Amino acid sequence: MKKHLIYLSLVIAIFSACEKEDDPVFDQSPDERLNETLTMYQGELTGAPYGWKAMVFPAGMPNSVFSFYMKFNGSNRVSMFSDFDAESSTTLQESSYRLKALQQPSLLFDTYSYLHVLCDPDAGVNGGAYGKGLYSDFEFALDSISGDTIHLTGRFNKSKAYLVKATQEEAQEYMSLERNREFEHITQFLTYFKRLTVGGTQYELTVNPYAHVIGFTWVDDKGEKQQDVVGFYYTPNGIAFAPAFTDGKNTITGLQDITWDAEGQIMSFTVDDASAMISGFAKPLVVDTAAPKRWWNKGQSMEYWVSTTGFHANGVDDAFNITSLPSYYFLTFWPTYAGTSYDILIFVTVVDNTLVPSYGPAFRAPRFTADGRIIFPYSDDRGTYPPGPAPVHNTRNQLADAAGYYLVQVNQDQYDMVSAKDGKAWITWVR
Amino acid sequence: MKRFLQILFYCCSLFLLASCSEDDDLGSIEDIPGLGGDTWVEGPLDKWLYDTLTKPYNIAVKYKWDQFEFELNKTLVPPKEDKVIPVMSAIKKVWIDNYIDEAGLTFFKKYSPKFFILSGSASWNENGTITLGTAEGGRKVVLYLLNDFRTKDMPGYEPADSANVKQMFHVIEHEFGHILHQTVMYPQEFKEISTGYYTGNWNNISDLEARQDGFVTAYAMSAYDEDFVEMISMMLVEGKEGFDRIVNSIPPGSSINGMSRADAQARLRQKEAMVVEYFKSVWDIDFYSLQTKTRNTIEQLLY
Numbered sequence: 001m002k003k004h005l006i007y008l009s010l011v012i013a014i015f016s017a018c019e020k021e022d023d024p025v026f027d028q029s030p031d032e033r034l035n036e037t038l039t040m041y042q043g044e045l046t047g048a049p050y051g052w053k054a055m056v057f058p059a060g061m062p063n064s065v066f067s068f069y070m071k072f073n074g075s076n077r078v079s080m081f082s083d084f085d086a087e088s089s090t091t092l093q094e095s096s097y098r099l100k101a102l103q104q105p106s107l108l109f110d111t112y113s114y115l116h117v118l119c120d121p122d123a124g125v126n127g128g129a130y131g132k133g134l135y136s137d138f139e140f141a142l143d144s145i146s147g148d149t150i151h152l153t154g155r156f157n158k159s160k161a162y163l164v165k166a167t168q169e170e171a172q173e174y175m176s177l178e179r180n181r182e183f184e185h186i187t188q189f190l191t192y193f194k195r196l197t198v199g200g201t202q203y204e205l206t207v208n209p210y211a212h213v214i215g216f217t218w219v220d221d222k223g224e225k226q227q228d229v230v231g232f233y234y235t236p237n238g239i240a241f242a243p244a245f246t247d248g249k250n251t252i253t254g255l256q257d258i259t260w261d262a263e264g265q266i267m268s269f270t271v272d273d274a275s276a277m278i279s280g281f282a283k284p285l286v287v288d289t290a291a292p293k294r295w296w297n298k299g300q301s302m303e304y305w306v307s308t309t310g311f312h313a314n315g316v317d318d319a320f321n322i323t324s325l326p327s328y329y330f331l332t333f334w335p336t337y338a339g340t341s342y343d344i345l346i347f348v349t350v351v352d353n354t355l356v357p358s359y360g361p362a363f364r365a366p367r368f369t370a371d372g373r374i375i376f377p378y379s380d381d382r383g384t385y386p387p388g389p390a391p392v393h394n395t396r397n398q399l400a401d402a403a404g405y406y407l408v409q410v411n412q413d414q415y416d417m418v419s420a421k422d423g424k425a426w427i428t429w430v431r
Numbered sequence: 432m433k434r435f436l437q438i439l440f441y442c443c444s445l446f447l448l449a450s451c452s453e454d455d456d457l458g459s460i461e462d463i464p465g466l467g468g469d470t471w472v473e474g475p476l477d478k479w480l481y482d483t484l485t486k487p488y489n490i491a492v493k494y495k496w497d498q499f500e501f502e503l504n505k506t507l508v509p510p511k512e513d514k515v516i517p518v519m520s521a522i523k524k525v526w527i528d529n530y531i532d533e534a535g536l537t538f539f540k541k542y543s544p545k546f547f548i549l550s551g552s553a554s555w556n557e558n559g560t561i562t563l564g565t566a567e568g569g570r571k572v573v574l575y576l577l578n579d580f581r582t583k584d585m586p587g588y589e590p591a592d593s594a595n596v597k598q599m600f601h602v603i604e605h606e607f608g609h610i611l612h613q614t615v616m617y618p619q620e621f622k623e624i625s626t627g628y629y630t631g632n633w634n635n636i637s638d639l640e641a642r643q644d645g646f647v648t649a650y651a652m653s654a655y656d657e658d659f660v661e662m663i664s665m666m667l668v669e670g671k672e673g674f675d676r677i678v679n680s681i682p683p684g685s686s687i688n689g690m691s692r693a694d695a696q697a698r699l700r701q702k703e704a705m706v707v708e709y710f711k712s713v714w715d716i717d718f719y720s721l722q723t724k725t726r727n728t729i730e731q732l733l734y
Contacts, residue, residue, distance in 0.1 A: 077472075111509050119508050122552055131555030
């Protein structure tokens with residue numbers, strides 16, 4: 001028993017001797033630290049004397065970027081410009097914001113503003129997806145602050161964004177409504193192919209003006225084709241790239257002092273104070289010589305390609321007005337239609353709520369040229385053409401053009417077919 | 432065995448000692464961020480809502496964004512600030528003022544939903560449809576698509592906008608109807624009028640097809656209760672004339688389910704009579720008078 005008591009007192013001695021004091025890692029409570037952080041961000045936001053420039057990269061749009069100017073005040077109000085369109089870039093709009101402790105300290109834009117235009121689930125507002133918009137955000141977690149920059153991550157779609165303190169000069173430019181949106185005329189080039197010439201190097205551009213994205217294609221020193229995609233946003237005197245474009249030789253941060261010459265079909269500007277330009281071309285910089293065959297085979301394997309509005313020619317969408325044809329639904333191209341040796345360009349109509357392949361011209365097997373063109377030899381007309389068949393005839397004559405077409409693969413399900421004659425007529429095929 | 436008891440003894444004493452209490456300092460608990468709800472510097476809009484709806488009727492309106500009031504997986508945007516007053520004052524004119532006029536202030540205060548949540552966009556569903564309003568538990572009403580709200584005295588008004596505005600009133604009258612019948616149930620006979628025609632497949636049925644089966648809208652086919660409140664809502668928003676037009680629009684011949692035109696019309700009229708009788712006997716409200724007033728207010732806003 002005595003032995004037991006000794007053991008017992010030993011046990012008691014060991015366990016009661018331990019230090020019960022917790023040494024907290026932080027010297028303040030979580031609430032105190034949270035309040036401190038929110039107050040710090042609040043002070044930063046309202047304390048910037050010339051407001052903030054904001055960049056938002058919508059999560060659903062690879063490479064896309066939109067720019068904003070924001071000025072926060074101490075009464076939960078924020079004034080904004082956005083480069084979304086001409087109106088939002090010159091109309092200052094006030095809405096509401098607040099800082100809130102969610103899972104992380106967060107910055108919420110809690111009534112509708114230009115920022116919400118990108119998030120609106122009504123695709124009619126922003127050209128995005130119905131029910132989703134551009135997958136952008138208006139509630140942001142405050143990730144970090146470093147120097148003049150606050151880094152943000154969207155809470156819903158995880159879009160990245162950052163705020164940079166504006167300089168006095170930048171604030172003045174915004175407030176004096178100085179803007180240069182001449183770059184929007186990029187859609188008014190008559191030719192499909194456009195090249196940017198900087199310091200003797202040519203870059204072929206593909207521009208998505210709605211998503212604020214530019215694709216560059218160029219030939220490197222070894223003669224190989226290279227491609228890159230960057231986002232762009234409007235600045236007071238032109239556009240800037242985010243991130244800057246670089247091919248190792250040239251680094252281009254943006255285009256300044258842009259002017260557009262519609263007659264001459266030339267967009268002029270400066271790049272780092274040196275003059276440069278974008279001009280139209282009839283031919284691609286690098287011809288994808290295998291594309292015609294790839295397009296034709298793919299069309300055959302899935303029966304047909306679809307185009308909703310037919311040819312774009314000389315700056316006009318649906319140049320032959322095929323959408324005015326009676327009961328017109330869409331245009332299709334069927335390689336080896338129904339197992340025959342003919343390719344048929346079929347106009348599909350709706351009859352009694354049913355899609356009917358109604359009529360269209362037939363072509364003999366296409367010719368694939370060594371330099372990467374496809375030529376469609378016209379054979380005969382099939383089905384009964386509707387009264388007023390000019391749209392069908394014009395489309396047929398265009399497709400049968402002797403110079404043929406280049407094919408540009410836009411993505412897995414879309415090819416653009418561009419007239420090799422002058423590059424001013426093209427049609428988009430999708431599935 | 433003795434050995435085992437010894438071990439048990441040591442273990443017990445060990446637990447006793449190790450489980451002794453520790454004093455944890457909770458730190459400062461006076462200032463927990465966000466405790467007591469969101470706060471912001473109040474502006475004229477907040478004051479208008481307080482004076483117009485909160486003070487007289489105890490109705491709160493949340494127009495600032497709070498994702499947790501909505502379905503968490505939906506892409507939605509907050510309302511434009513300049514839409515809030517037009518929407519809420521239209522609701523006051525069409526719904527609040529007319530009910531108070533017919534049934535009295537006490538009735539309205541007692542039964543009205545107390546919490547309005549506003550969304551700027553519609554709520555898009557997986558099947559391509561959009562939701563324009565929802566309600567929970569007779570207390571909370573969520574209104575969508577405020578940013579497209581336009582009445583005739585607002586710039587850019589087009590006749591097509593009236594559908595959107597009427598839909599908003601439709602939602603409120605519908606939800607308020609639910610509160611009424613959940614408080615005092617309508618007579619059992621109402622459920623028997625269309626027994627056998629209710630279906631979960633209502634969303635694939637057009638309003639016209641539903642009317643051929645004796646329902647005022649397709650949604651009314653989903654359940655007895657919905658049928659009852661859709662009747663209330665449609666009759667109030669469309670007015671007597673509008674409702675008559677709906678009844679008369681049923682084409683001759685029979686529906687897919689074999690119901691004749693006369694039969695469908697008779698059923699709609701029977702439902703109408705029961706709604707009117709329910710309002711009279713349960714709430715002492717002259718339904719036709721309420722209907723006339725409600726429709727007049729809507730017409731003033733839209734036409």
